[in-house]
Amino acid sequence: MQKELEKPSGITPEIQAYIGDLVQNVSQQYESRIAEMWEQFRLAQAKRYLPQSEKFPAQGCLFNEAETLADTGPFDDEPEMETVTYTRKRGLKPMNTLSVDMEVAGETIHLVSQ
Numbered sequence: 001m002q003k004e005l006e007k008p009s010g011i012t013p014e015i016q017a018y019i020g021d022l023v024q025n026v027s028q029q030y031e032s033r034i035a036e037m038w039e040q041f042r043l044a045q046a047k048r049y050l051p052q053s054e055k056f057p058a059q060g061c062l063f064n065e066a067e068t069l070a071d072t073g074p075f076d077d078e079p080e081m082e083t084v085t086y087t088r089k090r091g092l093k094p095m096n097t098l099s100v101d102m103e104v105a106g107e108t109i110h111l112v113s114q
Helices: 013-049 057-061 065-072
Strands: 098-104 107-113
Touching: none
Parallel strands: none
Antiparallel strands: 098 107
16 A cells, blocks of 8 residues: 655665655554554444443343332322313304495495394
């Protein structure tokens, strides 16, 4: 994946070796950082999608409320169920009367609608 670069003229072999070491060091740093990031990604995916167990010692007392209530029976102080009923008004609402004054052929006509 490394690309060969043209070596500039006039640079001593010591400088060329130093530059080569720097390039190799930076390349190794990037590769190690990429490997760390992949590992973090895999751990995050595992945490998010793998099945998780609920068998922790402290969880035993958290999720057994239903069994405890079933063993003791129903409570006597539970409120009774209350039934709410209502009736609807049937039929149509009465329409308001409408009165209109119209002028037809010079005469005023008064119309009343119920």
